[in-house]
């Protein structure tokens with residue numbers, strides 16, 4: 576997939592309406608990187624949608640959607656270019672971005688997108704999602720996106736985190752203290768730890784997980800995607816190995832991602 580295959584006129588109109596370009600259709604310089612992040616993320620959504628039935632509507636949930644750039648472009652790609660039946664549910668607790676997105680959808684005449692103004696953790700979805708994703712959701716909002724995906728039994732969960740303040744702040748008295756005394760390494764280890772622990776939780780819940788750079792580091796240092804696909808429950812032996820790895824990290828670094836707590840909550844509700 577490459578942007579050349581898009582109808583540039585339509586794409587430009589979308590950019591203008593959603594605010595990825597100015598009213599004259601010129602891309603805002605500071606958003607050029609965002610463009611590349613969106614198109615590279617879309618490649619992964621495309622692969623996932625490609626594995627799902629063509630005979631029914633596919634439900635995609637964008638957690639911490641902001642102005643919904645990724646979802647608007649993806650909607651155009653799937654609905655118009657690929658002629659797939661898709662529905663987008665976009666969630667953000669910032670009323671301003673949700674209002675702007677609703678207006679944009681109205682201007683573009685899109686009736687397959689809905690925008691929910693709420694904390695991700697508090698949303699009850701009306702439809703079972705096929706794909707739950709988040710791009711640069713702040714800190715624990717990534718955990719909320721993953722928890723939502725697990726709770727709703729999504730086939731795919733894809734997250735690219737932003738900051739990992741909570742895990743970074745709570746990592747205490749661990750053997751890599753000499754490394755993490757340096758702020759830059761503390762941040763990197765926090766990123767690795769948070770995503771690895773999330774991945775282990777996903778694996779323990781029957782997802783196959785890959786962690787990789789989905790876009791070049793030159794576009795954004797926050798370029799790591801956790802991509803999970805539901806493959807079914809793992810054997811008790813495999814599951815206990817995964818949980819052992821998880822609790823080893825937990826006890827060595829004295830930290831627990833918010834996801835753990837959120838899933839406890841979900842368990843309580845069951």
Ligand SMILES: C[S@@+](CC[C@H](N)C(=O)[O-])C[C@H]1O[C@@H](n2cnc3c(N)ncnc32)[C@H](O)[C@@H]1O
Nearest residue numbers: 639640641667668669693694695710711713716
């Ligand atoms: C850095 S922006 C990313 C927006 C968009 N995904 C993008 O890549 O352009 C992070 C967004 O997460 C939203 N957010 C953070 N925590 C949230 C939560 N718990 N529930 C809903 N939205 C949240 C913020 O309001 C903000 O719009």
